Amino acid sequence: MIDLHYWPTPNGHKITIFLEEAGIDYAIHPVDIGKGDQFRPEFLAISPNNKMPAIVDHAPSDGGAPISVFESGAILLYLAHKTGQFGGATPRAHVEVLQWLMWQVGGLGPMLGQNHHFTRFAPERVPYAIDRYLKETHRLYGVLDRQLAGRDYVTGDAYTIADMACFPWILPEPQGQDINDFPHVAAWHARIKQRPAVVRAYERAAAVQTPA
Template sequence: MIDLHYWPTPNGHKITLFLEETGLPYRILPVNIGKGEQFVPDFLAIAPNNRMPAIVDHEPSDGGAPVSVFESGAILLYLAEKTGRFLPTDMRGRVVTTQWLMWQMGGLGPMLGQNHHFNRYAPEKIPYAIDRYVNETSRLYGVLNRQLEGRDFIAGDYSIADMACYPWIVPHEAQGQKLEDFPHLHRWFDRIASRPATVTAYAKGKEISERNVVDDEEAKKILFGQTAR
């Protein structure tokens, strides 16, 4: 059994996409980031960066004590190696998949996260910051669109690279993007959206968010008022 410490954000959705695809037994333990539950000592013990998702695998492959993993990219790699799925075993295929996973972790996620912040959450609208991150989002969409030309998925077969990137494209309208401007990405997006595991993963996320409504202003204070502690 895998415990998934989760909230329905793009990084959280990555892991439910994988778990639903593979059928690994898991239970969701909501971490309501709008209420500051990411700062609870028990959670920090497995996720010292006070960010979700994180997992605890109670049945690791070595048969030893439970294994905890934080950082969504590391979790995807761990689960792929545990199951032998969605990560090629050949050297060249593995290189392609992992480099696009790192591209998402180091570029797509952080830049689109800043887009979300300055477009949706910042108390002051700063035109320079908004333009900076909307333009960078468009550039990154273009990179992904070119990679997907002539391919069904980012690295060949459906993989953890696709699971990492897809959730960050879901809020494309809020990011100031039109999928019609990126036809190869658009086709890829629709293909993943129609997968049964994707439908189930997002339905579970929606159910959790609807059960745990928080005050937007209070959540902003918690999410964006963090300092070293």
């Protein structure tokens, strides 16, 4: 059983997508970032950077004590290693997956996160920042679009954690982008959105945001 400390954000969605794809039993523990749950001592004990998601694996592969993991990229790598799935089937494929996972966690996510902040949440408009992050978002969409030309998935024919990491961050309209400018991204995004596990992951998100 995996305990998933989670809130429905792009980084949170990465992990529910993997868990649903791999068929791993997990329990969601909501971390309402709007209410400051990420600063609670019990959460900081497993995620010292006060960011979600984080997991606790109660059945690690070595049979030892539970393992906690924070940072969404590290969680994806941990789960791929644990299950032997979605991490690249050969050493060369694994390197490709690592490159694009690092691209997402080091570039796509942070830059698009700044886009979200300055265009939607900043207490005052900062034209320079808005222009900077809209342009960087456009550039990164272009990088991904070129990579996906002639490929079904980010690293080739196989669906991997690189796709799971990138997919939730592609939100063209809120990010000031026209998806028609990126036809390969559009086709890839539509393909992943229809996967049954992805549908289930987003259903879990809706349930967390609107509990019964």
